[in-house]
Amino acid sequence: MSGVWTLAELREGQISPVSYELLAWGRSLADSLEVELSSIALGSKIHDVNSLFDHGADIVYKVDDDRIEHFLPDVYSNVITKLAKAYHPQIIIASATTYGRTIMPILSTKLNTGLTADCTKLEIENGTLLQTRPAIGGNVMATIRTQTTPQMATVRPRSKKPISYDKSQRKIVIPKIEDELFKSAYRWMKFEKDESIDSPIQESDIVVSGGRGMKDENHFEMLYELAKKFNGTVGASRTAVDMGWIPYSHQVGLSGKTVNPRLYMAFGISGAIQHIAGMSSSEVVVAVNTDPDAPIFNVADFGIIGDATEILPELLKALGDENG
Amino acid sequence: MRIAVLIKQVPATDKVRMDEKTGTMVRSEMEAELNPLDMYAVEEAVRIKERMKDAHVTAITMGPPAASDAIKDAISIGCDDGYLLTDRRFAGADTWATAYTLSMAIKKLGGFDLIFCGERATDGETGQVGPSVGAQMGIPVLTYVSEISELTGDHIRVKRAIEGGHETVEVDLPALVSVVKEINEPRLPNLSGKLKAKSAIVSNLDAAGMEADQSKIGLGGSPTRVVKVFYPKITRNGKIVRSKDPHTAAKALIEFLKSKEII
Ligand SMILES: Cc1cc2nc3c(=O)[nH]c(=O)nc-3n(C[C@H](O)[C@H](O)[C@H](O)COP(=O)(O)OP(=O)(O)OC[C@H]3O[C@@H](n4cnc5c(N)ncnc54)[C@H](O)[C@@H]3O)c2cc1C
Ligand SMILES: Nc1ncnc2c1ncn2[C@@H]1O[C@H](COP(=O)(O)O)[C@@H](O)[C@H]1O
Numbered sequence: 175m176s177g178v179w180t181l182a183e184l185r186e187g188q189i190s191p192v193s194y195e196l197l198a199w200g201r202s203l204a205d206s207l208e209v210e211l212s213s214i215a216l217g218s219k220i221h222d223v224n225s226l227f228d229h230g231a232d233i234v235y236k237v238d239d240d241r242i243e244h245f246l247p248d249v250y251s252n253v254i255t256k257l258a259k260a261y262h263p264q265i266i267i268a269s270a271t272t273y274g275r276t277i278m279p280i281l282s283t284k285l286n287t288g289l290t291a292d293c294t295k296l297e298i299e300n301g302t303l304l305q306t307r308p309a310i311g312g313n314v315m316a317t318i319r320t321q322t323t324p325q326m327a328t329v330r331p332r333s334k335k336p337i338s339y340d341k342s343q344r345k346i347v348i349p350k351i352e353d354e355l356f357k358s359a360y361r362w363m364k365f366e367k368d369e370s371i372d373s374p375i376q377e378s379d380i381v382v383s384g385g386r387g388m389k390d391e392n393h394f395e396m397l398y399e400l401a402k403k404f405n406g407t408v409g410a411s412r413t414a415v416d417m418g419w420i421p422y423s424h425q426v427g428l429s430g431k432t433v434n435p436r437l438y439m440a441f442g443i444s445g446a447i448q449h450i451a452g453m454s455s456s457e458v459v460v461a462v463n464t465d466p467d468a469p470i471f472n473v474a475d476f477g478i479i480g481d482a483t484e485i486l487p488e489l490l491k492a493l494g495d496e497n498g
Numbered sequence: 499m500r501i502a503v504l505i506k507q508v509p510a511t512d513k514v515r516m517d518e519k520t521g522t523m524v525r526s527e528m529e530a531e532l533n534p535l536d537m538y539a540v541e542e543a544v545r546i547k548e549r550m551k552d553a554h555v556t557a558i559t560m561g562p563p564a565a566s567d568a569i570k571d572a573i574s575i576g577c578d579d580g581y582l583l584t585d586r587r588f589a590g591a592d593t594w595a596t597a598y599t600l601s602m603a604i605k606k607l608g609g610f611d612l613i614f615c616g617e618r619a620t621d622g623e624t625g626q627v628g629p630s631v632g633a634q635m636g637i638p639v640l641t642y643v644s645e646i647s648e649l650t651g652d653h654i655r656v657k658r659a660i661e662g663g664h665e666t667v668e669v670d671l672p673a674l675v676s677v678v679k680e681i682n683e684p685r686l687p688n689l690s691g692k693l694k695a696k697s698a699i700v701s702n703l704d705a706a707g708m709e710a711d712q713s714k715i716g717l718g719g720s721p722t723r724v725v726k727v728f729y730p731k732i733t734r735n736g737k738i739v740r741s742k743d744p745h746t747a748a749k750a751l752i753e754f755l756k757s758k759e760i761i
Pocket of ligand 2: 560593616
């Protein structure tokens, strides 16, 4: 068995931060099992492999090839399957991003093993992995054991802070992959950046969300301004999305995105269970709502009973003063 | 063109009971509905049928006998027919065993050019079943599809909603497509749809009928086991203050953020 593996994630050759968070998860598992932690990096013109060592990896398996500049599910899964069959990892974890959520079920099918999605806790008991995850909008938590190997799981982005690591062996393995495995059924064509969103809402440190209580699209401008001041992104309840005030990619909740930022601010959001499902694991929650009985206050660390559309201008002004 | 839509029946309320012993959901005694995210898959399939004369749409679900209601819902908004995969031995299946069962049924039914599924089910919330079915079938998987830009008898080009934007990719058919909410606005059933659904006969398929390997289905065929189930308390007992005036409220909020070292 070759220990614990994490699937690094790359965008245009650049290692994305979720890869380091994943190494923090992997490090604690590898330490309890007393095995090595490896990171699997697939891509083209990969920069800064060393940063993976700095954040917890002992070994990096690197496949750097022009033909896999973009995510091709068949090639990626074939290559990782080949590596897993050759090196027998005990555990493989990935981030619950669109990449992780696509590649992991394909891999687990090819490797004939179980997979647990969106874990909030991973621990080792008697040498085996226990995976805890929420289900049904966070109403139920289940602890799951996979009886086959590798044991595979995805974890939510932002669910752990990256660590720094100085005991790495810094071993890079460059496996030989036959040309045959690079043949893809996918014809990748282009990527168009979404202009309305600077960074994906799931990866944001601070999410500033609005709901029906924001009253209209114009009031949402204040949320964009606030998000900008915090270097964060704007989220929304389903009602706000349904009203057409903001695109669906910003929706937080059961049928939208799950976020767990350091700070989640809810302006004019009632806190229906389906909304809470997408934000309850945020570190700090602030809510502004005119209704003292709004359920959002149950999950808030700090709440203000008041009018969001009146408090926001004051908040923006005060923050402006703070910054000089 | 033969199109299949994979749909799931999920509990309609948030009052869900779990069987503490087996760790699976107690489905009886609850109100159930068609997984809301699967409506988008059904709608997209039906829209293709409306554009392409020869298209035929089959809804497929695995579940208890009552799940035939989900098939009827799908027929009421335009699917041509449907199959319910039901067998006591399917019970307790995890995503791996569910995907295996669905893929065996698809093979039994003679294969499809396009297989649609939802992004995820609102009960299990894994989003694993779709890609896993595609992998079982050995066909390309297109996840997070927000637009079908081009579809012919032999290929499909889609936009995928991924972090930070949209990616365009193309594959030859057959392919499996999982859709996101952005893709369309599902219709409500009209009267003739409702009547059609009422009289529709939902065909059943069991393990023997689809020649499934008994060791790969249900709880026994599932590589994962639920070892414990618990109900978390999400209340935070935070400080709630009434705003005297917007200015003071904003100041209090800033003080709080400072105390948390956020600003
Ligand atoms: C299957 C399913 C999936 C769903 N998925 C999601 C999901 O992913 N995400 C999601 O968000 N919802 C989801 N919902 C919908 C959810 O149940 C709620 O309807 C929705 O979250 C409500 O949005 P809201 O809080 O903006 O609106 P409302 O519930 O109408 O609440 C508005 C709130 O604003 C307050 N308010 C009004 N005026 C002001 C003001 N001037 N200042 C401050 N506060 C004010 C009100 O007191 C109220 O609490 C889902 C529902 C279902 C059935
Ligand atoms: N029992 C089932 N029968 C048919 N389709 C299913 C079943 N379970 C899941 N699916 C499909 O797979 C998607 C993802 O489900 P899940 O992996 O459970 O989140 C759903 O939106 C459905 O399209």
